[in-house]
Amino acid sequence: LGEETVSLLDAVGRVLSEDVITAVDMPQWDNSARDGFAVRADDCRQTATLKIMGYIPAGGVADGLLVSPGTAIKIMTGAPVPAGCTAIVPIEETIEEGDVVQINGPVNIRDHIRFQGEDIKAGEKILSAGTVIRPPEVNLCASLGKIYLAVFRKPKVAILSTGDELVEPGETTGQGQIVNSNAFSLAASVKELGAEPLLLGIARDTKQSLQHKIQQGLNADVLITSAGVSAGDRDFVRIVLEELGVHQLFWKINIKPGRPTAFGLKDNKPVFSLPGNPVSTMVTFEEFVRPALLKMMGHKYVIKPTIKARLKEATKKKGGRAQFLRVKVTKDCSGLTATSAGDQNTGIVRTMIDANAIAFLPEDRTSIDAGEYVEVHLIDSFENMSLFE
Numbered sequence: 243l244g245e246e247t248v249s250l251l252d253a254v255g256r257v258l259s260e261d262v263i264t265a266v267d268m269p270q271w272d273n274s275a276r277d278g279f280a281v282r283a284d285d286c287r288q289t290a291t292l293k294i295m296g297y298i299p300a301g302g303v304a305d306g307l308l309v310s311p312g313t314a315i316k317i318m319t320g321a322p323v324p325a326g327c328t329a330i331v332p333i334e335e336t337i338e339e340g341d342v343v344q345i346n347g348p349v350n351i352r353d354h355i356r357f358q359g360e361d362i363k364a365g366e367k368i369l370s371a372g373t374v375i376r377p378p379e380v381n382l383c384a385s386l387g388k389i390y391l392a393v394f395r396k397p398k399v400a401i402l403s404t405g406d407e408l409v410e411p412g413e414t415t416g417q418g419q420i421v422n423s424n425a426f427s428l429a430a431s432v433k434e435l436g437a438e439p440l441l442l443g444i445a446r447d448t449k450q451s452l453q454h455k456i457q458q459g460l461n462a463d464v465l466i467t468s469a470g471v472s473a474g475d476r477d478f479v480r481i482v483l484e485e486l487g488v489h490q491l492f493w494k495i496n497i498k499p500g501r502p503t504a505f506g507l508k509d510n511k512p513v514f515s516l517p518g519n520p521v522s523t524m525v526t527f528e529e530f531v532r533p534a535l536l537k538m539m540g541h542k543y544v545i546k547p548t549i550k551a552r553l554k555e556a557t558k559k560k561g562g563r564a565q566f567l568r569v570k571v572t573k574d575c576s577g578l579t580a581t582s583a584g585d586q587n588t589g590i591v592r593t594m595i596d597a598n599a600i601a602f603l604p605e606d607r608t609s610i611d612a613g614e615y616v617e618v619h620l621i622d623s624f625e626n627m628s629l630f631e
Contacts, residue, residue: 243395243463243538250383253375255436256393257540262369264386267359272323274298275354279314279336279343280327286349294341298324314343323355330354372542394540399432400459401425402442404452404470404479405518410444423591424468424523428516431527437464437535445470452482460486460508463538466531469518472502479515480504488513496563496605499588500526512538519588525566528600528621546619548602551578556612557603564605568597571618573629580618598622 245259274280281292292314296307298321309315309326316338317323317330328351337344362368368386369379375391383391408422409415422444429439440462445455447470456479459465470479471493480493483506493504493515499522504515512534516526536544551571559565569580583597584590599618603610610616620629 243397245392246395247390247392250380250389250391253391253393254377254380256375256391256396258369258371258373258375258391259394259540260371260392261367262383262388262391264362264366264368265364266386267364268362268385269356269358269360271358273356274317274319274321274323274330275356276330276332277318278316278330278332278354279345280309280317280324281314281329281331281345281349282309282311282326283329283349283351283353285312286329286331286345286347288347290345290347292343292345294338294343296324298322314345316343327355328352372540374541394538396437397463397535397538398438398440399464399466399535400440400442400462401428401432402445402455402459402465402467404445404447404467406447408444424518424520427520427524428466428468428527431524431532432466432535435532435535436539447478449478449482449485452478453486456482456486460488460511460513463511464535465511465513466527467513467515468523469516471504471515471517483508483513483515497529498560498563498565500529500566501563503530505530517588520591521568521588521594524594525568525600529566548617548619549578550615551580551599551601551618552576553601553610553612553614553616554579554581557582557610559603559608559610561608562605565603567601567603567616568593569599569601569618570597571599571620571629578618578629580616 285292292312295313295315297316298304300318300320302321304322304324307315307324309324315324329349330353331345331349332354335346368382403422403425407419409419411421415421425441429441432439442455442459445452467479470477488506488508490504490506494501495503500517502517503526506513514531516523533544568583570583571578571580580601583593599620601616601618
């Protein structure tokens with residue numbers, strides 16, 4: 243999608259589009275790592291009593307100060323190291339009395355000094371293009387005075403629900419009507435990834451209504467439609483997309499749920515047409531749309547890694563079609579166990595709430611025995627942190 247320059251805080255979660263090269267050393271000067279006393283290590287091979295010749299606070303300067311033999315200079319953390327200093331002695335390892343300080347020794351050269359450039363040297367590449375900006379990257383960039391970063395642009399994702407039966411949340415539902423919940427779960431998923439959702443509302447099951455809404459959606463970077471993509475008498479979405487110049491690359495996949503999923507391009511603009519059943523919509527977003535959006539935003543790792551878990555219950559399925567099973571993965575002394583999240587009907591939204599993972603059952607299998615290992619990928623990694631303890 244190209245790049246844009248944003249402020250440092252607006253770059254959080256975004257992906258760098260260019261390398262960051264530092265123009266200065268980090269630290270920019272030798273400085274104290276502790277509150278204590280700047281000394282000559284040679285004076286402190288054993289216990290020593292030194293005369294205090296000055297004081298350098300944090301934010302102070304060391305100009306004109308010299309640690310000569312038999313002397314010390316009191317110094318605070320982060321303050322520049324004065325000339326002649328070869329070590330810092332932490333204050334808790336000393337006894338200060340008037341204008342002298344007792345050092346309990348021995349002291350080694352370089353103790354508790356942060357040297358110029360030991361972290362980063364001027365001209366060094368500190369962040370590579372493709373890096374995701376997190377708090378540590380923000381800290382580093384702020385330390386170097388970089389308040390703007392070049393990042394990959396985040397896509398505007400238009401979301402369109404279709405169907406005469408739909409009403410918006412908050413409206414009274416009559417007989418045969420259902421709430422347009424898919425648009426909101428899709429928008430939430432898009433927003434969670436860091437992209438920008440654009441809700442187009444509801445297109446009715448007429449070509450005219452679909453054409454109007456889809457034309458709006460094609461102004462965005464990505465268009466996602468929900469429902470109207472199967473083979474029913476009023477499933478016009480694919481037809482209207484073709485009439486508006488969207489080149490269909492595939493329709494129907496050997497998976498359950500989500501078989502009617504379609505994908506096309508309009509001038510390299512992705513158009514995802516997802517099934518209308520709520521679970522099918524969410525699962526196909528997770529498996530197909532999510533990786534594509536991450537790729538568009540410059541992420542390197544877009545496919546969630548799979549792990550192995552034992553299936554708790556025996557499961558039967560049709561051959562010739564892969565199945566995504568909503569499961570709850572738990573951990574015990576024997577490892578990870580995947581338990582069905584409940585009725586796998588694509589209208590049972592509760593299973594998506596109870597599930598924390600999706601198990602992949604291969605198309606060439608018709609049954610999986612209890613205790614057999616299956617591949618799963620986690621849905622919400624933060625919620626699943628306990629699995630890795």
